[in-house]
Amino acid sequence: MNIFKRDASLHEFSWENLGDVKEGRGDLGEEMPVIVYRLMQYTMLDILTKDFGADKANEYFRRAGFLAGQEFAKNLLDLTVDLDKFLANLQDSLKEQKIGILRMEAFDADTGNMVLTVGQDLDCSGLPITNETVCNYDEGFIAGILGAYTGKDYDVKEVDCWANGDRVCRFNGTVVS
Amino acid sequence: MYLRDLLYYPNRAKLDYRALPEDFQELGEGLVYFGEMLTEMRRLARDISRGDLNCPLPSSDNELAASLKSLHATLKHLTWQAQQVAKGDYNQHVNFMGEFADAFNEMVSQLRERRDNLTDEMKEIQRKTNDLARSNSLFETITSMMTEWIVMIDRETGEHLFANHPVKNDLASDLFEPQLYNILFDYAKEMGEEDEPVTEEFSLLSDFAIQWFSVILYPVKWYGHNAVAAVLTDITDEKEQLQELEKVAYKDMLTGAYNRHFGMKLLNEWISQKRHFVISFVDMDRLKYVNDVFGHAEGDQYILKVAELLSQFSPDAQVVRLGGDEFMVLASDYTLEEADRKLEELRDELVKEEYVSGGGDIRYKRSLSYGNVEVKEDNETSSGDLLSTADEKMYEYKKSHKAERRDEAG
Numbered sequence A: 001m002n003i004f005k006r007d008a009s010l011h012e013f014s015w016e017n018l019g020d021v022k023e024g025r026g027d028l029g030e031e032m033p034v035i036v037y038r039l040m041q042y043t044m045l046d047i048l049t050k051d052f053g054a055d056k057a058n059e060y061f062r063r064a065g066f067l068a069g070q071e072f073a074k075n076l077l078d079l080t081v082d083l084d085k086f087l088a089n090l091q092d093s094l095k096e097q098k099i100g101i102l103r104m105e106a107f108d109a110d111t112g113n114m115v116l117t118v119g120q121d122l123d124c125s126g127l128p129i130t131n132e133t134v135c136n137y138d139e140g141f142i143a144g145i146l147g148a149y150t151g152k153d154y155d156v157k158e159v160d161c162w163a164n165g166d167r168v169c170r171f172n173g174t175v176v177s
Numbered sequence B: 001m002y003l004r005d006l007l008y009y010p011n012r013a014k015l016d017y018r019a020l021p022e023d024f025q026e027l028g029e030g031l032v033y034f035g036e037m038l039t040e041m042r043r044l045a046r047d048i049s050r051g052d053l054n055c056p057l058p059s060s061d062n063e064l065a066a067s068l069k070s071l072h073a074t075l076k077h078l079t080w081q082a083q084q085v086a087k088g089d090y091n092q093h094v095n096f097m098g099e100f101a102d103a104f105n106e107m108v109s110q111l112r113e114r115r116d117n118l119t120d121e122m123k124e125i126q127r128k129t130n131d132l133a134r135s136n137s138l139f140e141t142i143t144s145m146m147t148e149w150i151v152m153i154d155r156e157t158g159e160h161l162f163a164n165h166p167v168k169n170d171l172a173s174d175l176f177e178p179q180l181y182n183i184l185f186d187y188a189k190e191m192g193e194e195d196e197p198v199t200e201e202f203s204l205l206s207d208f209a210i211q212w213f214s215v216i217l218y219p220v221k222w223y224g225h226n227a228v229a230a231v232l233t234d235i236t237d238e239k240e241q242l243q244e245l246e247k248v249a250y251k252d253m254l255t256g257a258y259n260r261h262f263g264m265k266l267l268n269e270w271i272s273q274k275r276h277f278v279i280s281f282v283d284m285d286r287l288k289y290v291n292d293v294f295g296h297a298e299g300d301q302y303i304l305k306v307a308e309l310l311s312q313f314s315p316d317a318q319v320v321r322l323g324g325d326e327f328m329v330l331a332s333d334y335t336l337e338e339a340d341r342k343l344e345e346l347r348d349e350l351v352k353e354e355y356v357s358g359g360g361d362i363r364y365k366r367s368l369s370y371g372n373v374e375v376k377e378d379n380e381t382s383s384g385d386l387l388s389t390a391d392e393k394m395y396e397y398k399k400s401h402k403a404e405r406r407d408e409a410g
Helices: A034-052 A054-076 A083-096 A136-150 B002-008 B022-050 B063-087 B098-145 B176-190 B236-250 B260-272 B287-294 B296-310 B336-351 B383-400 B402-407
Strands: A101-107 A114-119 A154-162 A168-175 B149-154 B160-163 B198-205 B210-222 B225-234 B277-284 B318-323 B326-332 B354-356 B363-365 B368-375
Touching: A034 A054, A054 A136, A083 A101, A101 B063, A114 A136, A114 B063, A136 A154, A136 A168, A168 B063, B002 B022, B022 B063, B063 B098, B149 B176, B176 B198, B176 B210, B176 B225, B210 B236, B236 B260, B260 B318, B260 B326, B260 B383, B277 B296, B277 B336, B277 B383, B287 B296, B287 B363, B296 B318, B296 B326, B296 B336, B326 B336, B336 B368, B368 B383, B383 B402
Parallel strands: none
Antiparallel strands: A101 A114, A114 A168, A154 A168, B149 B160, B149 B225, B198 B210, B210 B225, B277 B326, B277 B368, B318 B326, B354 B363
């Protein structure tokens, strides 16, 4: 047994396991085409759907998105600032990371519930029209971020999703605890 | 017809595609679906044009309405951004919608700039306020610790502007407060704007009390007032102590008249001031006899009586006991004749009564002799010589009245 190898497994997520991309991809750099990201995402959805059914596959995507949202918030966002500042930072950060353009539509200070849209979404903008809502990963991702900041459990649902060249998705975030 | 109605009369557009020949039913179904999409889009366009952003939205499948839905989402987000700006979040930035974005961003930028300027101004004002509060606190602490009063009055109107202590509480009489302010106002009126501070002493008087003050008056500009700051010190105790010392140093303990030392000092002052006055040298007759026969207590009564009588010479006259049975009176603006007449009147008053000593039944007469010298403004004679002349005249007077005394009992 190689005693110099770390005990950690890539099967258990940690931010460190994302590795040093800059170092590892000296020539190719830290970015790649969105199509490659979607290739991995939708082939995985295909396999999971075939093995476990669409509902279960969507559930896995939502949970993965939630974990990603939490880690994103903890590692890339300042969770100590006030809500307005946090949302402004989140907007900037999502744009900077080319995840999408976040736009707040409403926030209820009493309940914590909110409505927001994500335009030019990494996961779905430009997808062909189907009768499905496909942003399950986004739902989990947003819930993970809001949960990490507020300490509350958010149920985030995509309530509208439409396609043209600039697909926009609208999400309702509701505090469930 | 259906397409025409759909475009121009949407309320009556109706197509029963099942009634169509079978080959056209699918086309008909597609047209009805297209009509529904168009209706949804129309409704959304109408709601947006009315400003109703909480309207129902077309379905996800409605590709026709996608741009309108995008506009709707944009307007909703702009509403949110405007609300955030209204709350003071000037980090909101619109990076879409062309010229509108430029105008919005410029507006937010200007608001931020104004907010920042106002914040800076507020900080500056706060800093000044804090400095002022500290200065004021220091001022109040110092002024409250001061035993002096600081009183500020308007030199044009006499308005009371400031007092570090409630002046009324420390005044010896209720009548003094208006007196005090009147005196300060009189001083203030006399001061020029560029005048150096002025020091004065004054007293407040009533039938029952007297209070002395020294005051330093500073001309100041204060909150738009042409004012005078008066720093007042109550010197009543010092004045009383001084008066007590003067009494001991300058006065004859028995009679309260001035003593010889002070009398000569006063005489020299009057001479050097070139004043016009009369020196009266007064000698009590037969004091030694009274002391020997009736005792010194009776002699003292005699001395007191003469001192009291001489004090009636005139309100301004200064009575000096030179020693033993000798007095000197200095009377300003008297002629020789007036002084002779006055002293003769006083002497008459003294001699008209008979006196009985406390213990016995022997009666005796009291009287006095005097000699007056008038001193004029051009006098060149020394005080000693003037007094000697008055003494000689008194002696002449005494000799000329010797027979009179011999006739008296005792």
